[in-house]
Structures are given as structure tokens and as C-alpha cells.
Amino acid sequence: MNKVLIVDDSATARLFTRRCLTVAGLDDVEFVELESAVLAEPRLLDPEVSLMIVDLVMPKMTGRELLERHRKVGAKFPVIVVSSAVNHAEEVELLAAGARAVVKKPLNPATAAAALELVRGRP
């Protein structure tokens, strides 16, 4: 993997996510932290991006809207949704919308590792 986008409007959440992913074994990548989905959208076709972690509840553009753009422009890299605002029904919807994995906040290294395995197991 090359660049991993972490899209969350909370600096605390971005730090937490980066740490969990690193502990989960993702230590050979460049993390790019973005505080909004609006900033992430231009990077959807960046060939150096290999994974995107995205929150759902964000101002201006939600994570769900970013997921829709990801599908619409034909972005190739997988998306993991990490959000407090997910339950079983939301998870089913998000997976149908193109998310490769859906993880509830607070993220921890074990759930991060499980999500990464899911991503790596379904190229």
C-alpha cells in the first residue's frame, strides 16, 4: 500500500485511527489526514492511494456522499467506514453502497486488523 487517506473532521479521531492502523500492522504506508470529505474528493482518482478510511458524520459533505462519489468516478481503492453512527441496518446499506468494511467507533487495533484483513482478502 502507498497512501492511506484518513478522512475525519476530528483530529482526535484521525490520530486514534492512525495509531490503531499502525498497531494493526499498517506501518509501511504514508498516512494522509484530511479533515473533510471535500478535501478527499479530488484524491479519489489519485493512483498512489491504496485505501481510504472515512467517517460518516462530517460537515459540508458526509462520508456517505464521499462513498457515492467514490463509486461514481470509478475509484479503485477500497474504503473502510469508521463511524459511531452505524448499526446493523446502516452497515448493510454502506456495504451495498461500496464500502469494503464498516467499523464502529471507537476503533481499536483488533477491529482495525479485522477490517484490514477483509480488505486484503477481497482484492
Next chain:
Amino acid sequence: MNPEILSRSVVEVGEEMLFQELVAAGEGAPAEDVLWAEIEVRSPFRGHLCVALERTAVETLAEVLFGGEVEPEPTTRLDLVAELTNTIAGTFARHVSDVAPLALCPPRSAVGAAPPGLSWLRFRSAEAELFVGSRPHEPGADRPEPERASFRDTPSGGVSTEEPHF
């Protein structure tokens, strides 16, 4: 709002996010000078949740979470409280319903006296004390359409406004 489910959610988030063994300590409102964040939940129920901590408690939790990696600026501390509130609200909403859509608004946060009209629960760990307030939605009291602003960048003491997102 069911206080038992709310307490369970707070304890769960305390353990998983803050690495703190929080214990419910009954009812009790926070002091006047706290860092607080409030979030509006629109589904599966309608209401407001607020989390308030004293400065020393936030310092302790920031040290646990950031471990010196991030300079604890006032905005960083407020961001921590806002993210904690967001996570507690999401966990609570999920425990209320696993099948209904979840709709949370971005939190607003500030330093000073917490918003009035909340019913408060107090939680304690060995290192920190945390207050969680709640109130049901008041019909006709929807937030007015606000100007866009980034609440995460709200300077200490300011109250930001945000447009609801789902």
C-alpha cells in the same frame, strides 16, 4: 432517554476509547467552568446529549490519548470532548436500535457553563470525572439554519454552529 442504556454506553466508550474504568456515580451536574460538547440526535430518537469535563480531567485524558504526540492546544482539548460526545451518542443510539436509521448532527463545543435544561449523570474513574447530560427534543426548537463554520476549530470559549448532516 433510558438512563441504564446511556450509562452502559458511557462505560463502554470509557473503556474502549479512554482506557478508563468509568463507574456510574449517580446524578450530579458539572461545575460552571468546564469543557463541554453537545450533540443532537435525530434518529432513532430525538434528543440532545452533552458531555462535560473539568479542565484537569481533560488534561488527564489528553495525556492518555495523545501521549505527548499532539500539543494539547485548547482546540485539541475541545476536539477530544466533541469526539467523545460523538462516540457516546453513536453508541447509545446503536444500543437503542440496531435497525432504525441513525442520524446524528455534528457536535458543538465550548468552554464555560454547560447548556441549561439537562438531566446530568456523573461518572468517575480513578483518574477523571465525567458528566453526561441529556434532554429530550423540544418540538419547534430545531436549530435555525446556521452559517457554516468549523466547530473543530472553534477557539476556546466560543460556541460554534453546524448544519445537521446525516
